[in-house]
Amino acid sequence: MQEEQQPEQYTFDFHKETAEISAGSSDELKLKLGEFAGPLDLLLFLIRQEQANIFDIPIAKITDEYVKYIRLMKSLDIAVAADFLVMAATLIEIKSKMLLPRDPSAPEEEEMDDPRKELVDRLLEYEKFKAAAGMLHEKTTVEQAVFQRGKIESDDSNAEINASVFDIITVFQKILLRHRDEIKMEIAREEISLSDMIKTLKRRIFEETELNILAFFEEMHSKRELVTAFIAVLEIVRTESVKLIQKKTFGEIILKAVTNGTGN
């Protein structure tokens, strides 16, 4: 379904007819065709357009009209949903059944079921829910005219209190994901050992005095390197005179060398 894929794209008004195909440009037509919520919706529109009685649908005419619309949708590059095609098949089946002469051997008294009956029942049932959808639309419209106060801050709604290590893992996973393509090249690369990584990290920290931990992770080429780097950071914070600084909550994490034990 077109409009189901991008539900927010279409605006509609229940008070006007769902679709009036009087479009001048093909773009406009395209949009209007997209407004049909399904094959039953299209069928109802066609019946109304023909001003036909729903209990006595001129099936040949409606089938022709229906197929015409499907063709039109195709010519306008609208992906016709399978459900629309199923309905076309159903219509053609009913049409052919009605064209067939009655079995002369069938007993006279036995009323032949109208082949349209099932379709009419479905249309009537659908129409009720279409009207109910209109009612719901009106209810939200009214409801949109009523406003409540905004959120009051409480322990539950306070993000700072709710923040956890989980957030950090999420960031780490994002980086892992970004590096997924490069993992394929892992075989060609020389593995870096933890001790080498610690050495590199130490050199970088003392050269640059401040090292953004995220930027450092970004430099890694593979998942393995990234994990090694992560362990190296943990190790260096534990053993060396290096501090982890976070200037503000949820801010970037920075590695800083501690000089002469004065600290920060």
Add this chain to the structure above:
Amino acid sequence: MEPETEIETEIEAEVETDAETEVEAEIETKAEAEVEAEIEAAPERQSARGMAELVAIVEALIFVADEPITTKLLAEVLEEDRDAIDAAVTELQKEYEGRESGLQIREIAGGWQLATRTELHEDVRKFLKTRPSAKLSLASLETLAVIAYKQPVTVPEILEIRGVQSASAIKTLLEKRLIVTKGHKETVGRPMQYGTSKEFLIQFGLKDLTELPSIEDFEDLAG
């Protein structure tokens, strides 16, 4: 002798406080009586709080509650019986209506909610700089209508009525928390069943599902 004197003073102070409280209580009761006399409809009840006080507290709690707050919850928090709470809410509603307040106490999703009056939406929107928008697509609204009336309902049952696949509409409705899963149906393939949520009642301004018009009422409108 000093300690004794202290004790004496303390006792005296206590007595004084008691007397004061009594006097205050008397004054309060008088005030209460007056208020209650004004409110003719106020029923009899046994409560530590006066009606005016209870109305004020109920108003405060309805104001701070993030979601419509139920009579049951109010009764639990305030340790009052539900009749007393309902009486207080009714009184509060009368007060708001009586002075043509810009706010109203509404019954939504089985609870009480403080909200602006519908008529004032233009000015409220002007201040908030918001516009009314069609929140749901036609397909989503239709799917929601089927779920609301047929719940608990499965995807194949929705397809049967709408004649079209509703997967993305269902996804949208789940994301907007308007519908919830209601377990599996014990049939072939054990399909998931869906029903409307409390959020649905809130967003559509309904007390409960019975407030929806009967689906048969749409028969006359259709056709």
